Amino acid sequence: MTDQFLAPVLLSLKVSVISLVIVFVIGTLLAKFMANRNFRGKVVAETILLLPLVLPPTVIGFLLIVIFGNMSPVGRWIQSIFNHPVMFTWWAAVIASTIVSLPLMYQSAKTGFSEVDRAIVEAARVDGASEWHVFCFVTMPIAYKSLISGAILSFARALGEFGATLMFAGNIPGKTQTMSTAIYMSIESGNMNLAWTLVLTMILISFSMLLSISLYIKK
Incomplete structure (x- = not known):
């Protein structure tokens, strides 16, 4: 029971943390690029970025298999670099979690x-600050509440990812089995004690994440 509980919990946390780091960097940079720019095709680009929010997890899982499967160029x-396919590894779970939480x-x-007030940004530029310094020391500190909220929501979403992970990473105990897939298998096998333990653990973590957002934003 202990191994059946700890293994998926620890793997889910590892996958979610790594996914969060990737999502935070990519999401922040993309948002900075798109926030105050207007260009042809921007609406289409943003729609593509937000698609994982509305696509069924099975569709995302299918597309990941098509893109990263053994028969695809990618x-x-x-496989030629790592001598192992990415499918049915915990890195596949990271990729799936990253895709669904990035939006x-x-x-x-x-x-x-x-x-962010454009006058403050322009004042920093007039004072000689480079674009990188403006971004790191002016824009990000002002928008920090939104960044933290996005990070916490992304972490919680990655933690609860199920459908795409099950299709792309599989459900291998001790290797790719996350909390979500472990709950599913526990119910299927009739192990309700383990299912309840995992469910309550996920509820506690998710509740803590959402509560921290509410408390932080009110500061």
């Missing part, structure tokens, strides 16, 4: 950057 390239980080960060 999949063969990865939350992007949307939250974009909202924060859009609300």
Whole structure:
């Protein structure tokens, strides 16, 4: 029971943390680029970025298999480098979690950057600050609440990812089995004690994440 509980919990946390780091960097940079720019095709680009929010997890899982599967050019390239396909590894779970949680980080960060007073940014530029310094020491500190909210929501979304992970990473105990897939298998096998333990653990973590957002925003 202990191993059946700890293994998926620890793997889910590892996958979610790594996914969060990737999502935070990519989502923040994309949001900064898109926040105050207007260009041809912007609406289409943003729609593509937000698609994982509305697409069924099975569709995302299918697309990941098509893109990273053993028969795809990307999949063969990865296998040639690491001598192992990415499918049915915990890195596949990271990729799936990153894809589904990126829109939350992007949307939250974009909202924060859009609300930054342009006069403050321009004043920093006039004082000689480079674009990188303006971004790191002016824009991000002002938009920090939106960035933290996006990060917490992305972490919680990655933690609860199920459908795409099950299709792309599989459900291998001790290797790719996350809390979500472990709950599913526990119910299927009739192990309700383990299912309840995992469910309550996920509820506690998710509740803590959402509560921290509410408390932080009110500061």
